[in-house]
Amino acid sequence: MFDVAIVGGGPAGASCAAFCAGARLRTLLLEREVFPREKVCGDCLNPACRPILERLQLAERVWSLPHGVLDRVEFMGIGGRTLTVALPVGDGAEIAVKRSLLDQLIMNRARELGATIHEGTTLTALTRPNSVAGNWTITTADRTFESRTLVAADGRNSTVARLCNLLPKGARERVALQTHLPLPDGFGNRVVLQFLPEGYSGQAPVGDGELNLCLVSGPRKIAALRHWAEARFGISPGHSWRTITPLTRAPIAPANPSLLLVGDAARVVEPFTGEGIYYALASGELAAGAIIARHQGRAETEVAAAYSAAHDALYRGRLWINSLARAAVLSPRVASTFLEVARFQPALLRLLTKRIVQ
Numbered sequence: 001m002f003d004v005a006i007v008g009g010g011p012a013g014a015s016c017a018a019f020c021a022g023a024r025l026r027t028l029l030l031e032r033e034v035f036p037r038e039k040v041c042g043d044c045l046n047p048a049c050r051p052i053l054e055r056l057q058l059a060e061r062v063w064s065l066p067h068g069v070l071d072r073v074e075f076m077g078i079g080g081r082t083l084t085v086a087l088p089v090g091d092g093a094e095i096a097v098k099r100s101l102l103d104q105l106i107m108n109r110a111r112e113l114g115a116t117i118h119e120g121t122t123l124t125a126l127t128r129p130n131s132v133a134g135n136w137t138i139t140t141a142d143r144t145f146e147s148r149t150l151v152a153a154d155g156r157n158s159t160v161a162r163l164c165n166l167l168p169k170g171a172r173e174r175v176a177l178q179t180h181l182p183l184p185d186g187f188g189n190r191v192v193l194q195f196l197p198e199g200y201s202g203q204a205p206v207g208d209g210e211l212n213l214c215l216v217s218g219p220r221k222i223a224a225l226r227h228w229a230e231a232r233f234g235i236s237p238g239h240s241w242r243t244i245t246p247l248t249r250a251p252i253a254p255a256n257p258s259l260l261l262v263g264d265a266a267r268v269v270e271p272f273t274g275e276g277i278y279y280a281l282a283s284g285e286l287a288a289g290a291i292i293a294r295h296q297g298r299a300e301t302e303v304a305a306a307y308s309a310a311h312d313a314l315y316r317g318r319l320w321i322n323s324l325a326r327a328a329v330l331s332p333r334v335a336s337t338f339l340e341v342a343r344f345q346p347a348l349l350r351l352l353t354k355r356i357v358q
């Protein structure tokens, strides 16, 4: 019997679990994989994450992990023409850390603070509370748990949302491939966002002599994009890639009766801007605040409304950037033309980049 059960141990679920456990709530975290595990991600940590990691007393530990410090972003058009924008330096610098390392650190912090964590444990069924004071029954392959509040932190293809009939119908969407490679000689401290006729590629050094490589394209062109990457980086055709789809989907209302959604489970943003981990951590913290308030006796409707409003506000300021990024990456040729124009008007691109990394 738990005060809160969280399904999914990525940055959204693990941060929510850490904040709840830190407030002495009986906190359960269920994670399908056994950590450390990699996941499809560009590994870039937006500087906006730092204050949240500081509140989790994790900032020093994160910055002690092997990482790449990214001092510039290089936009590369289809013809190979590049445009470079400097990134902030010092404490506000963007870094890149492998998700196997980052996610395990946050999960371990939740464990340290008292959360009960079951890895290698997949949610398979849910029974809703049958009264306001009732509990969720949460079923996995071999166990059943009870909890007053449930948090869906299980990513863009959320099982919780599906079992609660909240998951939007899947549209035919783009696909992403991701892998780590030995860092090519002379790559430098740059993050490369490269437009290609088939889609786009993101490349960033993650420390310890490794490069994160992501490819994004429609399902029909992803094989061609992979062939481009094999030739460009000398990757063997038998190399194994991680994959995920969809890249975007309609958002889900984040607050439902005794159920909160956090991170990608609630809203997926365009990966191009490298902000998903920030939204995951920030919404995990907001949800924890709501659950703690509920536990302290605030009315359920009041708490749900406050979480919903705070969640909207979190995304509102930045959604236009995501729409812009999505519009650009859906048409790599338009994005390349934009880069040509931006070469003569670099202030616009500088402004957009600044908005994203601050």
Ligand SMILES: Cc1cc2nc3c(=O)[nH]c(=O)nc-3n(C[C@H](O)[C@H](O)[C@H](O)COP(=O)(O)OP(=O)(O)OC[C@H]3O[C@@H](n4cnc5c(N)ncnc54)[C@H](O)[C@@H]3O)c2cc1C
Residues within 6 Å of the ligand: 007, 008, 009, 010, 011, 012, 013, 030, 031, 032, 033, 039, 040, 041, 042, 043, 044, 045, 046, 121, 122, 123, 124, 153, 154, 155, 156, 158, 159, 160, 176, 177, 178, 214, 215, 216, 244, 247, 262, 263, 264, 265, 271, 272, 273, 274, 275, 276, 277, 278, 280
């Ligand atoms: C190509 C690409 C590049 C990206 N690059 C970046 C980037 O550079 N920087 C950035 O900030 N963001 C980036 N993102 C976005 C970022 O990866 C996500 O926004 C972020 O991982 C969301 O965190 P989350 O905790 O909500 O979900 P996730 O990280 O997806 O975690 C969900 C967890 O739930 C678990 N789970 C799923 N189903 C179940 C179940 N039934 N039972 C138990 N557990 C379950 C999964 O195993 C997983 O560990 C990128 C995304 C893509 C696709």
